[in-house]
């Protein structure tokens with residue numbers, strides 16, 4: 049049965065339909081009122097937040113969201129905002145809360161949030177200059193700025209903003225694949241089947257997913273072992289490369305990580321760069337997380353040799369305190385973008401490529417948000433030094449927390465702190481838990497803290513063992529907040545063990 053306009057509750061007169069509903073010069077009063085109201089609601093909500101989460105279950109939220117009749121509009125923004133409070137704002141996860149220490153989410157720089165008003169209201173699209181004008185030039189300046197931070201030559205390097213580290217890594221691998229394939233002979237399937245990507249066993253899964261999306265399969269990614277700090281073992285990489293070359297395989301790319309998701313570890317960039325050069329492999333550095341070190345007045349040297357990479361991923365929406373999404377892929381040689389460029393007569397004709405700066409020539413996206421503006425306004429308002437100092441503060445907090453953890457008998461760190469993540473186990477020596485029980489206890493500790501909203505922490509698995517993980521990205525968090533989180537972990541862990549013993553007795 050077809051749906052009529054009446055059952056959809058859509059007003060039928062044209063003037064009713066479009067009055068005040070589209071942003072244009074006639075509707076600015078309406079826009080301002082609605083945007084102000086939204087802003088008030090957000091600030092009221094942020095002011096009222098008392099915990100990083102209310103600990104909702106997917107089931108409870110599902111009921112609320114499913115109960116909404118999308119074919120019955122409320123007709124005014126106040127009611128739709130009221131509804132939003134119930135289904136989203138009230139139970140949202142608040143990354144700016146000092147007891148949020150779960151994933152790589154940062155509190156956002158205020159100028160960047162304000163810049164969103166321009167990004168969304170103008171709705172600029174970054175694909176071509178004729179849809180973006182100054183926006184393209186602003187993005188290009190930021191790309192130049194970032195390539196300078198990396199240490200690339202300004203004359204030869206280039207880059208592009210992307211939606212996130214996953215996309216930046218995918219694009220890097222795609223360029224590496226295209227360049228590798230262009231040097232080989234045989235049918236495409238024959239050429240693809242021998243390509244291999246090397247990364248550490250602690251690398252982000254986006255590298256493996258990129259291989260899958262490019263038709264190489266997850267098997268094409270070789271996970272190299274790591275040392276006690278979870279950094280790629282360069283000797284093991286050398287051995288693997290030698291064996292694979294002897295077996296007729298072709299090292300397409302080596303992806304080092306500068307700041308692994310779990311341990312913040314930075315792979316040894318210089319020896320890996322040398323191996324990439326020796327074998328002709330593309331050298332990529334995934335600095336999605338560690339990229340913040342580029343602005344550090346204290347720790348920049350930890351990224352020494354990053355300029356040896358053919359490509360670098362930097363996520364501004366992690367350690368540069370930008371709202372999602374804000375990432376970039378930077379290339380040492382701008383010409384490498386040519387391997388993914390597609391010209392379309394209706395958009396970016398080849399004939400105009402020389403005289404028109406069309407960013408779509410370098411992007412996997414066509415229509416694309418002007419995400420660069422957020423970083424631009426942040427830099428023009430606060431400056432790079434302030435951002436670097438914020439990340440330095442986070443690193444300092446992590447070091448203090450490491451010292452605090454090592455004072456606690458029930459907590460054992462898996463590896464020394466390297467950026468701002470801490471992975472550790474909660475143990476009770478005489479509890480006599482087997483591995484499965486211990487893993488379950490770890491999951492329960494995390495879940496109970498979530499349910500009560502006391503803190504949001506993460507967990508990860510290392511060699512089959514479930515461990516707790518804290519990820520710090522909030523420079524406003526204090527050691528008091530963090531010691532309270534550790535106290536809560538130990539208290540909840542001991543409570544759970546007690547409940548377990550009581551349960552066994554009953």
Ligand SMILES: Cc1ncc(COP(=O)(O)O)c(C=O)c1O
Nearest residue numbers: 152212213214252307309336337
């Ligand atoms: C090292 C690393 N690379 C890539 C990514 C993926 O980034 P995104 O979530 O922005 O796609 C992450 C995400 O945490 C990461 O930690």
